[in-house]
Amino acid sequence: MKHGMSKLLKYEFRKTQASKLILLGLTAVAQLVFLGGLFFRRENAMVTGALVLSFLGVGGILFIGLQSVLTLHRDMNTKQSYMLFMTPNSCYRILGAKVLENGLSILLVGVFFFALGLLDITLLLSSYGELSQLWTFLTDLLHQLNEDIQLNAQNFAAMMFGLIGSWFATVMMAYLADVVSSALLGGRKYNGLLSFALFLALSILLGFLQNLLPGMSPERIILYFMLRAITSIAFSVLIYFISAKIMERYLSV
Amino acid sequence: MQYDANAPIWLQVMSSLELDMVTGKRPPGEKLPGGRDLAVQYGINPNTASRVYQELERKGLCETRRGLGTFVTTDGARLEGLRREMAQRAVSQFLSSMDHLGISRTEAARMILEEEKICQT
Amino acid sequence: MSDVTGKAEKNTVPGTLESRDITKTFGGKAAVDRVTLSLEKGHVYAMLGPNGSGKTTWMKMAAGLIKPTSGLILFESQPVSIESRKKVAYMSTEPYFYSWMSVSDVGLYYQDFFEDFSYDRYTVLLKKMELEETMKTTSLSSGMMAKLKIAVTMARDAAVYMLDEPFNGIDLLARDEIRTAILEYATPDKLLLLSSHLVEEMEAIADRAVFLHHGRLVESVSLEEMREERGLSMADRYRQIYGHGEE
DSSP states (O other): OHHHHHHHHHHHHHHHHHHHHHHHHHHHHHHHHHHHHHHTTOHHHHHHHHHHHHHHHHHHHHHHHHHHHHHHHHHHHSTTHHHHHTSSOOHHHHHHHHHHHHHHHHHHHHHHHHHHHHHHHHHHHHHOHHHHHHHHHHHHHHHHHOTTOOOOHHHHHHHHHHHHHHHHHHHHHHHHHHHIIIIISTTOTTHHHHHHHHHHHHHHHHHHHHHTSOOOOGGGHHHHHHHHHHHHHHHHHHHHHHHHHHHHHHOOO | OOOOTTSOHHHHHHHHHHHHHHHTSSOTTOEEOOHHHHHHHHTOOHHHHHHHHHHHHHTTSEEEETTTEEEEOOOHHHHHHHHHHHHHHHHHHHHHHHHHHTOOHHHHHHHHHHHHHHHHO | OHHHHSOOOSSOOTTOEEEEEEEEEETTEEEEEEEEEEEOTTEEEEEEOSTTSSHHHHHHHHTTSSOOSEEEEEETTEEOOTTGGGTEEEEOSSOOSOTTOBHHHHHHHHHHHOTTBOHHHHHHHHHHTTOOTTOBGGGOOHHHHHHHHHHHHHTBOOSEEEEESTTTTOOHHHHHHHHHHHHHTOOTTOEEEEEOSOHHHHTTTOSEEEEEETTEEEEEEEHHHHHHHHOOOHHHHHHHHHSSSOO
16 A cells, blocks of 8 residues: 555654754755855855865765664654554555655755755856866866876766765664664663674675675776665665564564 | 442442432433433443343333433333332331341331421421 | 464454463563453453553554564454554553654544544544643643543544553543543444553443453453452452452
8 A cells, every 4th residue: 555655754754854954954054154155255154164065965964864773763662663563554664664765865865965066166166267277177187197087977976876875775784783673682681782793794794795896997987886876775675675574573562 | 420339330320310210300201311321421331321221121110212212211100119119228228227226116216206306396 | 272373263253352372471571471361342341450460561462563472362353463453443551652743743643544543533532631733742741641642542433442551640530531532432343441550440431351460361250240249349359369469
């Protein structure tokens, strides 16, 4: 029933709404500081704005992942758990909504900051002619050193997807570790330690698998990162099914 | 309504309804609350409430008309019989209390007449 | 054992809740210990026993929130499942709503997930309980929270209502309101199961009592029969069972 899934998704988004609004608000302020600095030629303000924006972009994506792990933990281990598990929804659906919400959030926030970054760099270059020359000089230089390296948007986008994919997979590993901790190890000794060890082992496994893929080379930058993104997502899907199965069988709330 | 939890609750609710019938609080022919309403009004289990009506009907004190509800009987003789029965019960209760206190029947009767005289003056 | 652990039979009995030799252990300790119990529609059951006697655990297994260690728990002769959650309403003792919710959010949440939920009925119940839709759940007193839980649970048109400690921490007047709400929806096609420490509170509204002790079933009795035949109230029997040391 798709109906139930959309309701679950709605409430998962509702749970992270506040922090996303705060992130958006902070970003707006930093962006205004940056733009103000740009138009009134106040380098200090401009640099501060740009720094805070980069911090918010990276920090925001990290925070959204961490928050979703914390939410999952609360939804399995506090009284709040009844809200989800009393509804006529399977664990596959309940966890699926969480995975989707988180994946979409990370992706959207990533794309948003990427687009904002592109916009800001374009504005910067067009407003500071001398910087634009420096930029052209740098890319030309790189191009002369190695014909295949290009500082262009496509390569950056590929890199971003690769990194976002890896982060998403990391969040999913934390999901599985938390599910195992809540459903199987609840109340046992070394619960935290064991589930952390599981998390590490999964990270190492994914790293090992991805090292089997073709390495990075200048002419294959896009392929390299896209392969990483795809394997990360495939690994995440596998982990999702395992986690949901464990919840379905063993989780008591 | 407060109940004595050691005695059947249907009996207590039934006695309360019977008292209402005899005292005219629920006059002959009046519609009685439906089973569920009775349960809510008296704060009792719905099964207990339907037991109350079963017993009242068995005693001929109320009648159920299909689709209309349950009504207090219009049979005056039955109601009079109920009044007698309740009075009889009160008397035997009184007498058993007197027995308990070691007061003879004659003495008890004298006391009742005495009490009446005091009231009249 | 095959009749106990085997698949449930096909002929379903509407509105029944049943456990067969059910056990739930937590860390080696049995919270519910081989309980075989059958509950039928048209009754209000009082589930009694001191703390730790297994009431909540049994209810949570019937609600599908806890998986039994062994044995079967059946709703309408089928193992409790996601499907049965559509017809079995469970109210936990503790407040469980999300902190961002207002009273109306709670209703909308139930409406989103339960087909048998009626927002109109919810509004009626809220009015009776003197609760406003705009109130934040975080600002409710414990008595108001208890009433809200009852209102939202009883606004479902479920086959089974399991209310864990509905009278806990509530003043006398609120108890009357809750009792009325319970009785109004206790129709012959419903099964109500209430647990409470406040035994006297349930003498008149329940017609059957289930006594649990240390996770075991002591007995399941008809209250009016017990009064008629043994002259015992539910409270008397409670004292007999749990009063002086172990039974």
